[in-house]
Amino acid sequence: FAPPYAGLATLVVNTALGPHWQEAGDLARKALELDPDLAEAHAILGLITTLYDHDPAAGADLLERAIDLDPSYSMSYPWLAISLNRRGRDSEARDVLYRGAEYDPLNPVLISNLADEEELLGNFVAAEQLLLRLFFLPELSGPAMDILDLYHDWGRYDNELNAWKDAFLRLGADSLGDLPYLARNYAALGMRPETDYWFGKHVANSGGNPFLMADFYFVFKHFDDSSVLRDALSGAEEQANDADTELRAAALGYGGLAQLQIGEIETGIEWLEESIELYRFMYQPDGERGSIDVALFDNYWWTRLVVHMFQRLAFAYQQVDRAADAEDILNQLDELLAKVPRAVPMHFEWYALQDGLRGEPDAAFASLSAAVELGWANYHEVVNDPAWAAIIEDSRIADLLDDARQRVEEQRRKVEEIERSEDFKSEFERLIAQ
Numbered sequence: 001f002a003p004p005y006a007g008l009a010t011l012v013v014n015t016a017l018g019p020h021w022q023e024a025g026d027l028a029r030k031a032l033e034l035d036p037d038l039a040e041a042h043a044i045l046g047l048i049t050t051l052y053d054h055d056p057a058a059g060a061d062l063l064e065r066a067i068d069l070d071p072s073y074s075m076s077y078p079w080l081a082i083s084l085n086r087r088g089r090d091s092e093a094r095d096v097l098y099r100g101a102e103y104d105p106l107n108p109v110l111i112s113n114l115a116d117e118e119e120l121l122g123n124f125v126a127a128e129q130l131l132l133r134l135f136f137l138p139e140l141s142g143p144a145m146d147i148l149d150l151y152h153d154w155g156r157y158d159n160e161l162n163a164w165k166d167a168f169l170r171l172g173a174d175s176l177g178d179l180p181y182l183a184r185n186y187a188a189l190g191m192r193p194e195t196d197y198w199f200g201k202h203v204a205n206s207g208g209n210p211f212l213m214a215d216f217y218f219v220f221k222h223f224d225d226s227s228v229l230r231d232a233l234s235g236a237e238e239q240a241n242d243a244d245t246e247l248r249a250a251a252l253g254y255g256g257l258a259q260l261q262i263g264e265i266e267t268g269i270e271w272l273e274e275s276i277e278l279y280r281f282m283y284q285p286d287g288e289r290g291s292i293d294v295a296l297f298d299n300y301w302w303t304r305l306v307v308h309m310f311q312r313l314a315f316a317y318q319q320v321d322r323a324a325d326a327e328d329i330l331n332q333l334d335e336l337l338a339k340v341p342r343a344v345p346m347h348f349e350w351y352a353l354q355d356g357l358r359g360e361p362d363a364a365f366a367s368l369s370a371a372v373e374l375g376w377a378n379y380h381e382v383v384n385d386p387a388w389a390a391i392i393e394d395s396r397i398a399d400l401l402d403d404a405r406q407r408v409e410e411q412r413r414k415v416e417e418i419e420r421s422e423d424f425k426s427e428f429e430r431l432i433a434q
Contacts, residue, residue, distance in 0.1 A: 002035035009044045010075075021052040039070035047079040056083040067099075074104040078113040090341065093117055108134055112143030115150070122343030122374075124154055135163065140170055148181065153346040155377030155404075157188045158411040165424055172431040176205050180215035187222035189412045190380050195219060197425070214254035217261070222380040226262040233258055237271075249278035253309055260312055260386060265319050272313045303340070307333065307350050314357055315387035330358060345376035356391035365396045372400050377411070379404040 009027035012020050025048045031041035043066035050059030063080035066073060077100025081093035097114040104110055111130050118127040127150055134144035145167065151160035164182050168175045179202035186194040199219055206212050216232040236255040241248070256271030310329050317326035333354060340347050348371035355363035368376075379401060382388050392398055 002031040002038045002041060005031035005034065006038055006041040006044060009048075010040065013044060013047065021048055024048055025052065037069055039066040039073045039076065042066035042069065043073060043076040043079060046076075047082070050079070050083040050086065056086040059083045072103050074100055074107045074110050076100070078110055081113060081117065088339070090117065090121060094121065106133070106137065108141040108143035112146050115146060119150060119153075119344060120341045122341070124150070124374075135167075140167060145178075152185070152188070153344055155345055155375045155407065156411075157185060157377065157408065158414050161185050161189070161415055162418075168428055169424075169431065172434065176202075176432065179205065180219055183215075183219045184222075187219050188378070188380060189408060189415060190222070191412065191415070192223060195222075213251050213258065217254045217258045221257075221261055222384060224384050229258045229262050233262075245278055249275045252278070253305070257309065257312055260316055263386070265316050269313065269316045269320070272309060272316070276309065276313075303336070304346075306336065311350070311353050311357065312387050318357070326357070330354065342370070345371040345374040346378070348374070349376060349378060349382070352397075353387060353391070357387070361391070361394050361397075364391055365394065365400070368397055368400050372403050375407075377404045377407045379408050 005027045009024040009031065012024040012027065025045060028041050028045035028048065031038055032045070035041070042062045046059040046062030046066060048059075049062060050056045053059075060080060060083040063076050063083060066076040067080070070076075077096050081096050084090070084093040084096065094114065094117040097110060097117055100107070100110050101114060111134055115127040115130040118124075118130065128147065131144065131147035131150060134141060135147050137144065148160050148163055148167075151157070151163065161182075164178075164185055168178070168182070179198055183195050183199035183202060186198060199215070202215065203212070206215075213232060213236045216229060220228045220232075233255060236251055236258075252271045253275030256268045256275060259265075259268030259271060310333050314326040314329040314333075317323070317329065337347075337350060337354060340350070342348065342351070348367045352364045352367035352371065355361075355367055382404075383392065383401060392401060
């Protein structure tokens with residue numbers, strides 16, 4: 001009986017890292033031995049072939065076969081889009097996802113992937129409309145929350161905050177795990193008292209999770225205040241030593257970034273290097289170092305993390321006269337960033353920092369100019385990031401940052417005006433107390 005084998009293969013892929021992908025492939029092939037026309041088995045084997053065997057063309061053939069066998073099996077479409085993306089065929093990937101949406105117009109995973117494609121092609125409004133379709137469904141799904149990242153990457157922090165408040169009031173106590181994102185939103189607007197309030201709520205509900213270091217870093221890097229990060233770091237290494245591999249990699253990675261933020265360069269390098277090797281091991285258990293692109297498996301969250309970590313590690317190497325190591329990191333990132341579409345404000349920020357770290361101010365100015373034209377507003381993070389310090393001394397880039405500062409201040413005034421007429425804190429406290 002073939003379907004259980006295909007279902008188990010899908011479960012393994014969705015819940016496990018590299019070591020188990022071969023097992024998932026064996027399960028999918030067993031399903032096809034029992035039923036050569038089972039669409040789900042062709043589909044999951046196509047995904048495995050694309051990502052684990054690094055053969056997107058063969059993976060696409062399997063996924064096209066799955067669609068021919070059963071056009072209503074909706075997961076075939078986002079997985080086929082992945083195989084097309086890996087070959088630089090982004091417009092075709094978007095078309096495939098629209099084909100899938102005709103069969104399943106409210107599938108959260110499919111619509112979220114389609115919104116990602118629209119965003120990566122620079123179509124912010126189309127991406128927003130797709131995600132709003134999910135966001136206002138009666139049941140708020142995980143993929144529907146992608147609209148918050150969309151707003152953040154495009155500098156629409158006031159829209160992001162309104163969406164967070166709506167989500168928190170709908171989810172009540174189920175939203176407590178998202179408190180650091182709400183705090184980050186206030187931090188991006190430069191609203192320190194509100195940031196402290198909501199992050200304090202998060203800490204009170206988080207226990208001793210080593211991943212808390214990540215939350216501290218991604219919230220408080222927006223402020224010129226090393227004391228919070230220094231206090232958070234005091235127990236980070238001990239917590240990491242007691243954690244499993246994934247949490248240890250996260251604790252050391254974000255802890256390393258925090259060490260760089262407060263000027264502890266050598267310790268930051270040491271922690272980041274160990275974190276990166278742990279991540280490589282998790283995704284490449286055969287021990288090969290491999291490329292960072294292979295380790296990503298087309299996961300945008302990992303892309304963001306890798307770019308952030310590697311660019312700041314390159315900066316740190318430059319500070320301790322390890323120019324060759326810095327150049328090696330930047331070269332690896334060149335390969336990755338070449339596959340990142342130049343259409344999203346956050347991506348132009350990555351390119352600007354890459355250019356700046358290479359000592360190419362004209363290119364850095366051009367990239368950041370493109371970001372600002374698209375609505376980029378990540379002012380508070382950039383001006384407080386040591387990796388940017390020398391770059392923003394260029395008067396042209398300083399002028400761009402002033403444009404971003406004014407944009408953020410305008411959004412902040414709108415938020416403050418709304419909050420004078422509402423009592424979101426009390427309403428939220430009432431909901432979680434129920």
